[in-house]
Amino acid sequence: EQKISAETLEKRRRSNLNGPLELYGMARGKNIIIVQLESVQDFLINLKIDGKPITPNLNKLAESSLYFPNVYTQVGKGNTSDAEFITNTSLYALGDIPMSSAVEGKTVPSLPRALGKLGYHSATFHANGASFWNRKNMYKSLGFDDYYDKQYFGTSDIISYGVSDEVMYQKTAEKLAEFHEKDKKFYADVIALSSHFPYHLPADKKKFAIQLPTRYNQSFIGSYIEAVSYADYAFGKFVSELKKWGLYDDTLLIVYGDHQGVQTKSSKDSELLQEIFGREYQNPLDHLNIPLIIKIPGVTEGKTIETTGGLVDIYPTAANILGLDIKKQMIFGTDLVNTKMNTIGIRFYTPTGTYITDSFHFSPGKTQDEGRVTSLKTRKTVPASPDSLNRMNQMLKYMKQSDRYVESLK
Ligand code: GP9
Secondary structure, eight states: OOOOOOHHHHHHHTTBBBOOOTTTTTTTOOEEEEEEEOOOOGGGTOOTTTESOOOOHHHHHHHTEEEEEEOOOOOOOTTTHHHHHHHHHHOOOOSSSSSSHHHOOOOOOOOHHHTTTTTEEEEEEEEEEEEGHHHHHHHHTTOOSSOOOOHHOOOOSSSTTOOOOOHHHHHHHHHHHHHTTTTTEEEEEEEOTTTTTOOOOOOGGGGSSSSOOOTTTTHHHHHHHHHHHHHHOOOOOOHHHHHHHOOOOGGGEEEOOOOOOOOOOOOOHHHHHHHHHOOOOTTTTTTTTEEEEEEEEEEEOOEOOOEEEEEGHHHHHHHHHHHOOOOTOOSSOTTTBBBBOEEEEEEESSSSTTEEEESEEEESSSGGGOOOOEEEETTOEEEOOOHHHHHHHHHHHHHHHHHHEEEEOO
């Protein structure tokens, strides 16, 4: 098996980029806030139900940002914590073991480490305890300076595993304002929580969420949409807080969904999804599709970038906008602003060998003859061609190289 170097990866990335680089260094030296939204899928962005938007605050942000509607989750067994890992490293999750356990005790090259060299202070913010998902150890491996968890956020106004997103964002903004006052450039990795399964929004929070029509009553999809709508409300308050503290205009803000949230518990759920999509809900093209929004300080004109991407691409995309030099780092993703075409591998929630390109989704079968290709545009499925099977083998090699690299880290 061929060993790969950072240089080879960089060459591969470069050969697939449109030059000269767009948006390069546009947010150099700015503060960075990454917001990882729990269970938020892309179809909710700009969706209206009987005329009412579900995520008005995210929609508004997307209008003045780069919005990537074709990005997919790539998490494995570590779910939310895997999403944190992939975003901060541009390495594939191994799949059958949470990355927080896989890298315990190791030193992983990462976004917080790269920013640390430039004098940034890095911290994570999450309302649950940091021992959940072994995060405490993962944050150490990733080189974060600090984490703020349950101990900092307290136990008032609980939704699911921790304080409500409203409380979490408010206290996060206060802490960021403190960093700012002390003249510390910061990178904040904020992991929202309120829209966590099983999406039981407390009665006193319902007034902040979308009021769904009665046909959504007692449905799982209705509860999911309501919970995400509340998460959007709380996110909107975070944006106001950042503005209040004078942080918003000086910050690169990256927002994305960590992984899928929909479950079809009953035929009613399937019917509601059919109504929303105007066709059958598909896995993985609908199910694993998460939103990615990047707000560049000073840029007010929005742009939709259709390139297919995965969590693995967030770091290199941010690095281009920040003007960060990642040449010497093993980066398995690509810069979605400048890449000509992209292919991303997905496993664990889909059979190993699954990949998505800018035009199709490849699904491996048990035998080569059973491989299938689905067009992103028409959603029509046809048998896999030899070319698409070759691409699968290339993708598998690539993912293996990422795995070997993770295993080789000390
Ligand atoms: C709790 C939360 C759990 O801390 O992050 O995440 P999930 O169950 O979605 O992986």
